[in-house]
Amino acid sequence: MRIDASKCIGCGQCRPFCIMQVIDFTRSEKGKVHCVVNEDECVDCEICYRAKVCPVDALKQPETQWPRSIRGTFSNPLAIHKETKVPGRGTEEMKTNDITNRYERGFAGMSAELGRPGIGARLRDAEKVFMALAPLGVEFEPQNPLTNLLEDPKTGKMKEEVLNEKVLSCIVETIIPLDRILEVLDAMEKVAKTIDSVFSIDLVCRADEDLSVPSLKVMEAGHRWYTRNGKTNIGLGHLNVKGADR
Numbered sequence: 227m228r229i230d231a232s233k234c235i236g237c238g239q240c241r242p243f244c245i246m247q248v249i250d251f252t253r254s255e256k257g258k259v260h261c262v263v264n265e266d267e268c269v270d271c272e273i274c275y276r277a278k279v280c281p282v283d284a285l286k287q288p289e290t291q292w293p294r295s296i297r298g299t300f301s302n303p304l305a306i307h308k309e310t311k312v313p314g315r316g317t318e319e320m321k322t323n324d325i326t327n328r329y330e331r332g333f334a335g336m337s338a339e340l341g342r343p344g345i346g347a348r349l350r351d352a353e354k355v356f357m358a359l360a361p362l363g364v365e366f367e368p369q370n371p372l373t374n375l376l377e378d379p380k381t382g383k384m385k386e387e388v389l390n391e392k393v394l395s396c397i398v399e400t401i402i403p404l405d406r407i408l409e410v411l412d413a414m415e416k417v418a419k420t421i422d423s424v425f426s427i428d429l430v431c432r433a434d435e436d437l438s439v440p441s442l443k444v445m446e447a448g449h450r451w452y453t454r455n456g457k458t459n460i461g462l463g464h465l466n467v468k469g470a471d472r
């Protein structure tokens with residue numbers, strides 16, 4: 227994101243909308259106060275722009291080239307990854323496993339989320355996670371846009387030119403047999419200590435017929451800490467119930 231200094235009146239209205247807190251006041255040589263974006267720390271999420279608070283239309287998202295373009299596609303929820311045709315930072319299936327059956331019985335989805343909430347992550351940290359997990363021979367989810375940035379899936383090395391790019395958040399996704407959960411968890415916990423951002427681990431699997439959760443049994447047997455979360459998308463903001471618009 228960029229602010230046109232010739233238009234900006236330094237009202238500061240856009241600053242509270244910047245989740246990365248990278249919009250700041252400055253003073254020009256002629257003494258005029260205006261705002262600037264620290265473009266190295268900005269993730270091109272366009273939240274400040276979409277807030278429509280600028281009274282003089284000074285905020286502009288310049289067209290970005292590779293690899294800078296990665297920032298917008300991972301951080302702007304309206305952007306769609308051209309490789310996977312999925313908007314956002316991960317795959318849809320992690321949230322919709324009960325419909326897609328992506329994680330079959332006996333398997334779990336395990337992922338490391340970097341950068342959320344509100345910190346952001348450089349992709350060099352994602353590479354650390356890939357390189358910690360690749361030697362275990364885990365399968366990286368091919369539909370995840372981050373997987374597409376790998377130079378070598380066998381070593382977890384990412385394309386050199388993307389490493390300094392910063393995104394709002396990203397997810398390293400794997401599919402593993404249930405009996406490897408603790409091994410992968412150990413590797414994730416170890417690499418987490420080297421990550422310069424928020425780091426959280428997701429574990430997703432299909433519930434059994436008796437509604438028990440196989441992955442949680444593995445965690446309990448290994449005396450490992452976890453919190454149990456569920457997410458239900460009820461489509462707030464969408465009038466998709468017949469008669470709801472009356």
Ligand code: SF4
Nearest residue numbers: 244268269271272274
């Ligand atoms: S695009 Fe996002 S990170 Fe960049 S200045 Fe705007 S709100 Fe902040």
Ligand code: SF4
Nearest residue numbers: 234235237238240280
């Ligand atoms: S809202 Fe517009 S005029 Fe006000 S500080 Fe931000 S860019 Fe400048």
